[in-house]
Amino acid sequence: MKHIGLRKGILFVGLILGGALVPVFVESSYWLHVFTMAYFYGLMAATWSFLDGYAGQFSFANIALLLIAGYTSALLAKHTGLPFLLNLIIGIIASGVIGLFIGYLCLRFKGAYLALFTIAFSEGIRIIINTEHQVTRGPAGLHADAFFDTTSKVPYYYLIFIILVISIFIMYRILRSKWGLFFMAIREDDEVASALGVNIVRYKIIAFVVTSIFCGVAGVFYTHFNQMLTPNFGEIATMGLVIGMAIIGGVENLIAAMLGGILLEFGLESLRELGAWRMVAFGGLLMIVVRFARNGLLAPLYRKLIGEEL
């Protein structure tokens, strides 16, 4: 394994230590909740960076895959006596499998067509979940069991924190390996990548499947943390939020995108009193970043501090 530079090592260890110590200093249940959601969005933003920033697939399907995993897990809990953990795993596998299917269909699409196709898929899933209310309880939402038998937010905090660290670690290793180079080559010019021997079919599908699995993980976490899942969560607006977070952080840098998700969720929570104006600012910020700071706000900082692209 390639030797990790000192500065990067310090950053990672710092983040992990800092994260591990948060509940020691933060006692407010409210803020622990915010941290938890921030890590959740950090994970989602990172998965989007993985699929679009690195592999070049502009897909709106991530949020639908999250819904699929969450609803599968919650419905299994409701209708079968299967062990809790098994429900989660099946939920994640479900989104992985659907992700594989979508990835296969998306082989023929690029750019705007890929975006539109995945929007159609996402909207379709949302509409079906919304309409089949006999099964899914429709817009009212489906209740899901909690992970832990306690009102404290601390175990949830550590759960998402560990999930985040492990997920980022796995994605980081993949992106630093030759797979990462293949993804980037596909992003840059998939015809040329193919002419140079890269099995673009295999790697595009792998990118989708890996992303789907992590979206599934995020999905089952969210469902059993929130103890409720509604089809509204799968609206394009939510996907847009995740995309915006990744872009503002820096979509072509996994860590920057993740931090973008975390910090922006904090920002949005802190400015709660401003109501809808927060999202106005978010939309404006997204436009300004895309127009004037295409690499995102955090990625150039990362590059400067660490000296590497990832």
Next chain:
Amino acid sequence: MYGLDYFFMQGANGLVIGCLYALMALGLTLIFSVLKVVNFAHGEFYMIGGYMSYFLVTLVGGVNPFLGVLFGMVVLLVIGSTFDYLFLRPMHRGEVDRPGEYAILLTFGLSFFLQNLVLAVAGPFPHRTPSFMEGGVRIGAISISADRLIAAGLALALMLALLTFIKLSWTGMAMRAVSQDQDAASVAGINPLRMSNIAFAIGAALAGASGALIAPIFGIVPDVGVLPSIRSFIIVVLGGMGSIKGAILGGIIIGLVESMGAAFIPDMSRALAYRQLYGLMIFVIVLLFRPRGLFGEAQ
């Protein structure tokens, strides 16, 4: 199950609403044709058209509702032109690596911005704009409200005006040149940046007109544009990206599909909810089997 009367009634409604869908889709296809941009804020342009009409007619008051539509269009001309000028120029100039994605992200950000701006300013509650004209028309078993007929009629008039403009005017020809080959047009003395700006502004105005015309029928709410936005994508892909007749025909088809598709599901509540799904299914099928749509260019 359903009588023939019901089908005719739904069909007539479908045709009428289809004209309005077509008008909005026409704006989207024009923007794609000249700028090569898929505009993700199109639904919000539609929404603002409705709100501007409401603002002028109801809040300012004492104004003819038709002027509300005009006002909506003018506001959108300004918004569209300003946005293109401030944000899309680098793309027109070729300074952007992945122009497709750039445009999607920017228009997406704009849609977030506009939708929440209206939400913050006007609140989440629906509003109704006054009717153009009370009453309706009855032909046999079919009855259609005057509002719908007027809206459809004006939509057709606007589409006709646009077609005339594009085919016969100098600017229209220049826009067509840019849509076919930006560099060649530039060498021939046409300013592609200016043409793109005009096309984007007009496209936005058409969406705004559609929104303002439909407002008396369905009311307005900040996220009223979300479904029409998706519907416009469906129509434009079905008709062929960049094809004007495709947008018009596609609009009518989708209007009919949505109105009459409901008849095929016996469960009434499901039927209404699944209306959108029919369009999405057509969308997916077109994308998978004939991505260029009815009249688009082969890829």
Next chain:
Amino acid sequence: MADIELKIEGLKKHFGGVRAVDGISVHVQGNELIGLIGPNGSGKTTTIDTINGLFKQTAGKITFQGERIENMPSYERARRGLGRTFQVTRVFQRMSVTQNLMVPALALSRGSQSEVEKQAHEVMAFLTIERLADENAQNLSGGQQKLLELGRVLMLDPDVIFLDEPFAGVHPELSKQIHKYIREVHQDGKAFIIVSHDMDTIFGLCERVIVMNEGKKIADGDPEAVRTDEAVIDAYLGEASEKAQLEGA
């Protein structure tokens, strides 16, 4: 080194009514150095695109090392030993020169990342672009990008290399260098098929010249024979006289 054999039989590629490639048959054996020339629009690049798999042929057979490859995707053909460069360079813009070079070698499992990185440095040294190792490809000059494309296809280590206009838009010094690199790699046992408008270089470099016109092969032989071939002169003169007519009109 295995003996090279590439057989193209009756290759056609039509785009609607346009017959870009209209029945080409070529037999390549061993490490030949072939030039592919022809007037503008004669179908040279499309031929390469079809052989390499960028386009699916309308008709015809392609047999490489005894295997029928015409239904394989690009990457399968590349893996079997067919490489190519592009007329307008298509380097991976936002990846470094080193990363660009590593991709094909890693795709063909030529070693671990560090081993392949060493190979990349060797190729960079061969092409004297080592100082650009960490530069993003988009920051390179046109000529440097041409060298990078050449380096990339060398990292693929194919048996047959198609070069599409390797000398176009490149200043004479660099052109001579590329000429030299081609010669050296050819000595190593690789076959080259080079598309170029630069007649002098082609006739000076290649042992065999194929001429295309309007999608068909009109000549195939040694440079001298081709140079004096009536049909070839006609094709080029035809182009020249068409131009003259348009200018005179």
